[in-house]
Amino acid sequence: MYHKYDVVVVGGGGAGLMAALQLARVPGIRTAVVSKLYPSRSHTGAAQGGIGAALGNHEEDHWEWHMFDTVKGGDYLTDQDAAEIMCHNAVETVYELEHLGLPFSRTPQGKIDQRRFGGHTRNFGEGPVRRSCFAADRTGHMILQTLYQQCIKHEVEFFSEFQVLDLILNDGVCCGVVALNVRDGELHTFHAKAVMLATGGYGRAWKITSNALASTGDGVAIAYRQGIPLEDMEMYQFHPTGEYKLGILISEACRGEGGMLLNDKGKRFMERYAPTLLDLAPRDMISRCIYQEIKEGRGINGQDYVHLDLRHLGREVIESKLPDQADFIRVYLGIDPVTELVPTQPTAHYAMGGIPTDLDGRVTVDERNTPLPGLYAAGECACVSVHGANRLGTNSLVDIVVFGRRAGKDMAEFVAHNELVPLPPKPDAYASAQVKELLGRTEGESVADIRTELQAEMMDKVSVIRSEETLCHAQAKVQELKERYSRAAIQDRQSWFNTELTEALELGYLLDISETVIAGALARKESRGGHYREDYPDRDDKRFLRHTLIYNRGEGIQVAYKPVKITRFEPMERKY
Amino acid sequence: MEVTCRVRRYNPTTDEKPYYATYTVEVESTDRVLDVLNEIKWHHDGTLTYRRSCAHGVCGSDAMRINGRNRLACKTLVKEVGDRITVEPMMGFEVVRDLVVDLDSFFEKYKSVKPYLINDDPPPAGERLQSPEERELYDDTTKCILCGACTTACPSFWGNREFVGPAALVNAHRFIFDSRDKGLDQRVGAVGSREGVWRCRTIFNCTDACPRGIKVTKAMEDVKRKLLYD
Numbered sequence: 190m191y192h193k194y195d196v197v198v199v200g201g202g203g204a205g206l207m208a209a210l211q212l213a214r215v216p217g218i219r220t221a222v223v224s225k226l227y228p229s230r231s232h233t234g235a236a237q238g239g240i241g242a243a244l245g246n247h248e249e250d251h252w253e254w255h256m257f258d259t260v261k262g263g264d265y266l267t268d269q270d271a272a273e274i275m276c277h278n279a280v281e282t283v284y285e286l287e288h289l290g291l292p293f294s295r296t297p298q299g300k301i302d303q304r305r306f307g308g309h310t311r312n313f314g315e316g317p318v319r320r321s322c323f324a325a326d327r328t329g330h331m332i333l334q335t336l337y338q339q340c341i342k343h344e345v346e347f348f349s350e351f352q353v354l355d356l357i358l359n360d361g362v363c364c365g366v367v368a369l370n371v372r373d374g375e376l377h378t379f380h381a382k383a384v385m386l387a388t389g390g391y392g393r394a395w396k397i398t399s400n401a402l403a404s405t406g407d408g409v410a411i412a413y414r415q416g417i418p419l420e421d422m423e424m425y426q427f428h429p430t431g432e433y434k435l436g437i438l439i440s441e442a443c444r445g446e447g448g449m450l451l452n453d454k455g456k457r458f459m460e461r462y463a464p465t466l467l468d469l470a471p472r473d474m475i476s477r478c479i480y481q482e483i484k485e486g487r488g489i490n491g492q493d494y495v496h497l498d499l500r501h502l503g504r505e506v507i508e509s510k511l512p513d514q515a516d517f518i519r520v521y522l523g524i525d526p527v528t529e530l531v532p533t534q535p536t537a538h539y540a541m542g543g544i545p546t547d548l549d550g551r552v553t554v555d556e557r558n559t560p561l562p563g564l565y566a567a568g569e570c571a572c573v574s575v576h577g578a579n580r581l582g583t584n585s586l587v588d589i590v591v592f593g594r595r596a597g598k599d600m601a602e603f604v605a606h607n608e609l610v611p612l613p614p615k616p617d618a619y620a621s622a623q624v625k626e627l628l629g630r631t632e633g634e635s636v637a638d639i640r641t642e643l644q645a646e647m648m649d650k651v652s653v654i655r656s657e658e659t660l661c662h663a664q665a666k667v668q669e670l671k672e673r674y675s676r677a678a679i680q681d682r683q684s685w686f687n688t689e690l691t692e693a694l695e696l697g698y699l700l701d702i703s704e705t706v707i708a709g710a711l712a713r714k715e716s717r718g719g720h721y722r723e724d725y726p727d728r729d730d731k732r733f734l735r736h737t738l739i740y741n742r743g744e745g746i747q748v749a750y751k752p753v754k755i756t757r758f759e760p761m762e763r764k765y
Numbered sequence: 766m767e768v769t770c771r772v773r774r775y776n777p778t779t780d781e782k783p784y785y786a787t788y789t790v791e792v793e794s795t796d797r798v799l800d801v802l803n804e805i806k807w808h809h810d811g812t813l814t815y816r817r818s819c820a821h822g823v824c825g826s827d828a829m830r831i832n833g834r835n836r837l838a839c840k841t842l843v844k845e846v847g848d849r850i851t852v853e854p855m856m857g858f859e860v861v862r863d864l865v866v867d868l869d870s871f872f873e874k875y876k877s878v879k880p881y882l883i884n885d886d887p888p889p890a891g892e893r894l895q896s897p898e899e900r901e902l903y904d905d906t907t908k909c910i911l912c913g914a915c916t917t918a919c920p921s922f923w924g925n926r927e928f929v930g931p932a933a934l935v936n937a938h939r940f941i942f943d944s945r946d947k948g949l950d951q952r953v954g955a956v957g958s959r960e961g962v963w964r965c966r967t968i969f970n971c972t973d974a975c976p977r978g979i980k981v982t983k984a985m986e987d988v989k990r991k992l993l994y995d
Contacts, residue, residue, distance in 0.1 A: 226818055227868065229910070230818050230819075234910070244891075284892055290881060290940075290945065290946075292900060292904070292907050293892070295899075297896075298894070299896045300892060300894065325904075327823075327908070330908075331907060341876055341880065341881060372861060401818040401820065401824065402817055402818055402820055437820075437821045513823075516978075517821060520822070521797075521842075523795065635811075679811055680810065680812055685779075686814055686861055686865055688816075689811040
């Protein structure tokens with residue numbers, strides 16, 4: 190089926206909905222949101238602790254301090270022009286969300302309540318500051334709901350449960366996407382002046398992850414297949430506190446409210462590693478410290494986890510400020526955080542890297558930041574890069590609303606000044622062949638087995654601690670799995686709501702993404718932020734204060750680099 | 766442990782009528798019912814069809830009937846329901862395939878109560894003020910994840926599919942009791958009509974079914990009182 194729109198947004202999470210909302214407010218622009226889930230199921234809804242903005246509702250705060258923390262938190266790989274825009278715009282954007290109806294928790298004076306969060310400091314690192322604006326511990330849920338509600342109010346058109354399969358490019362211009370209607374298996378061609386990818390992250394490449402089953406990096410992989418480079422893919426964040434063995438996130442808000450990490454000796458081990466910020470040091474550091482404690486035999490009972498202690502917070506704080514956390518812990522671990530210690534381990538959480546964009550969400554395709562006309566990206570799938578080598582807590586929500594909004598506004602301008610580019614012949618040929626092949630293959634290995642092996646390999650070899658040896662092993666393994674995937678078969682041959690087919694397509698995306706993560710990690714022979722190389726334990730600004738670009742050039746992977754934008758803050762040693 | 770899972774299956778494009786398929790799988794007692802379904806799909810029968818995403822009770826994709834009760838498969842552990850599990854789609858919506866039901870009418874009803882802040886006053890430069898006490902009035906109903914468990918557990922809805930249903934009313938409550946909202950008059954049409962809140966017979970099935978622990982029946986009673994006495 191053929192559709193014509195001014196803009197097609199792929200993905201119905203925070204970034205996509207924020208962009209769609211900007212467009213919906215402009216009369217005459219027709220926008221469609223194409224999403225593989227109902228928008229209210231998007232993973233933005235799983236974000237918990239808050240959205241960072243220097244409102245100063247409790248104590249002095251400035252967006253410049255927020256920017257400094259973001260840059261330092263990103264281990265100086267952050268593009269500072271982007272961080273400046275984000276932290277500056279965060280303030281008005283949070284107020285805008287409040288005006289749209291977001292039910293923030295409130296101070297006794299009726300203002301938006303704020304709490305401490307990892308890596309957020311006053312006066313350039315002096316001590317923790319209350320910057321995270323929150324709605325209990327379901328801030329992402331409330332952002333997603335509020336934006337979805339506003340999109341309903343503004344009559345945005347949704348195509349829910351449509352799996353995106355391909356981008357349509359014609360002579361270097363993006364003019365649409367191809368998507369599969371999961372319900373009946375029909376392919377739809379969306380012809381548009383502008384396309385925005387807002388498809389989220391890819392935590393499902395790892396075995397232990399906080400991410401939804403739907404977080405398979407679809408948009409990122411599709412862009413990569415079309416020859417668009419991917420930026421800083423080696424920068425993947427492991428959140429320190431996932432529920433042991435399950436990976437379900439226990440929010441940093443727990444530590445923001447005063448929770449502590451303890452080793453087998455019952456000792457608050459972060460005192461040793463980050464004497465100023467302690468348990469509110471950035472995530473990359475804490476995850477590494479947990480691995481170090483485990484390696485030195487101080488994991489609980491010698492095993493691969495530590496404890497999160499919330500007992501001293503008391504029942505009232507836990508029930509009123511962290512109700513969902515308490516619920517997750519009770520349901521899935523079967524323990525009560527009011528009286529018991531919570532077993533936690535690092536969990537694959539967030540992609541700092543992704544599809545390179547400029548400050549207005551325009552996708553760029555080379556080392557000189559040349560935009561690809563008509564293609565935009567924002568949110569976790571994109572790399573602006575505001576998070577650099579490590580994202581601070583609360584900044585993912587800031588990123589999606591600030592850059593989703595900027596992309597939306599820029600697209601409104603773009604479609605007003607540009608004509609619809611004609612579709613190339615047979616725009617759905619690739620997508621159609623892919624689906625036919627998967628539905629047609631009668632014999633082959635199971636997709637689930639290949640996925641399980643991929644996730645185990647990525648967890649074992651490409652997680653918190655890496656080396657040439659582990660990465661080369663993973664590289665060979667992923668090549669082997671890709672080869673096996675090309676011969677894998679599914680049992681379900683129906684076109685009607687075939688979720689085995691969509692799972693198989695998603696595995697294809699995960700394999701491509703894993704390949705780029707490994708390539709980036711092998712090329713970056715230094716340690717920075719979330720990327721730690723045992724064989725190169727130090728940061729090397731001379732050689733690697735630059736962004737990695739991974740290209741799919743048909744004949745193989747090619748690595749290139751582009752400079753980091755440094756404006757206000759010169760790189761310094763990163764201590765907390 | 767070994768678990769026997771009976772699943773009500775139906776593909777309207779190929780099956781004359783629904784049937785039950787039985788699978789025996791090996792899982793841990795601490796696994797979720799969603800893990801049981803995944804185990805079946807990934808290692809026994811790839812054609813089994815259900816929705817899922819976050820797998821920890823916040824996205825609302827996998828609401829279904831588990832041993833006769835509406836629950837989220839990802840928030841129900843095997844040890845809670847035992848080694849004989851019957852899984853069926855939610856009741857009252859058309860089945861698309863197996864455990865997947867057609868939610869179009871559900872979302873249409875949600876939209877009918879105007880589930881968004883209505884306030885045309887120009888906003889201040891900063892935030893609108895709201896006291897913690899004012900916010901507390903609607904805190905409970907902000908938790909809704911639109912999973913559909915409440916509406917499809919409601920006998921009033923089973924009897925009359927025109928009933929707007931508890932999920933939509935929970936979301937109406939969320940705005941009606943928000944001190945910043947001025948849209949009650951615009952919502953009265955849908956909320957106060959014959960097919961609105963007055964179809965609620967305070968059976969409490971919705972409250973039992975809600976995976977987010979929302980006091981759904983109470984919210985509807987709040988709305989009734991607001992319409993009667995304000």
